[in-house]
Amino acid sequence: xAGVSQSPSxxxxxxxxxxxxxxxxxxxxTALYWYRxxxxxxxxxxxxxxxxxxxxxxxxxxxxxSAERTGGSVSTLTIQRTQQEDSAVYLCxxxxxxxxxxxxxxxxPGTRLTVL
Amino acid sequence: xxxxxxxxxxxxLSEEAFLTINCTYTATGYxxxxxxxxxxxxxxQLLLKATxxxxxxxNKGFEATYRKETTSFHLEKGSVQVSDSxxxxxxxxxxxxxxxxxxxxxxxxxxxxx
Numbered sequence: 001x002a003g004v005s006q007s008p009s010x011x012x013x014x015x016x017x018x019x020x021x022x023x024x025x026x027x028x029x030t031a032l033y034w035y036r037x038x039x040x041x042x043x044x045x046x047x048x049x050x051x052x053x054x055x056x057x058x059x060x061x062x063x064x065x066s067a068e069r070t071g072g073s074v075s076t077l078t079i080q081r082t083q084q085e086d087s088a089v090y091l092c093x094x095x096x097x098x099x100x101x102x103x104x105x106x107x108x109p110g111t112r113l114t115v116l
Numbered sequence: 117x118x119x120x121x122x123x124x125x126x127x128x129l130s131e132e133a134f135l136t137i138n139c140t141y142t143a144t145g146y147x148x149x150x151x152x153x154x155x156x157x158x159x160x161q162l163l164l165k166a167t168x169x170x171x172x173x174x175n176k177g178f179e180a181t182y183r184k185e186t187t188s189f190h191l192e193k194g195s196v197q198v199s200d201s202x203x204x205x206x207x208x209x210x211x212x213x214x215x216x217x218x219x220x221x222x223x224x225x226x227x228x229x230x
Contacts, residue, residue, distance in 0.1 A: 033217055
């Protein structure tokens with residue numbers, strides 16, 4: 001079946017603009033995760049959804065970052081008033097997340113965001 | 117909080133050499149441990165995992181054993197190939213740490229020369 005897909009694959013924006021990044025998880029996966037991969041910070045966890053709710057927003061770096069998930073499927077990560085330090089590859093992952101323990105996370109190809 | 121420490125490299129080896137990439141961790145609870153691999157131009161893929169002490173994960177000739185006493189999950193392969201050139205990430209998932217996201221090490225860039 002299809003894997004995790006993300007769009008756009010590349011996004012170049014100007015400082016101060018808002019951007020929306022999209023993630024389509026594997027069908028049937030209830031858990032969805034956003035990560036950020038940058039040269040300086042490595043791979044950082046941003047936010048986790050179980051269904052449509054986000055029990056863990058601890059990794060969001062500032063209040064300019066927000067995310068939502070609708071219908072237990074597609075998720076969007078929104079960055080408002082982008083800054084140059086937001087430049088990174090944003091990765092989405094999904095998992096079955098059965099009760100009682102962590103499950104393997106499957107990653108999408110990422111969106112490379114460049115803020116000029 | 118939880119953390120993962122691994123050698124960053126780059127690690128350069130000749131084909132057929134023995135590989136070890138060290139990984140140690142700190143965790144609040146009893147984590148599951150993972151190795152992910154990122155080949156050039158591709159996304160992150162799970163290589164192997166272990167969910168409890170003394171478990172051995174294995175895949176594609178790679179192995180790693182969950183050592184609770186030394187809080188380690190070192191990755192090994194007996195004979196590497198050029199096609200193993202990639203970035204390898206050690207990671208943990210610790211539900212008792214309060215988050216279900218993975219905590220990653222910085223990644224180890226492995227270069228295999230023919």
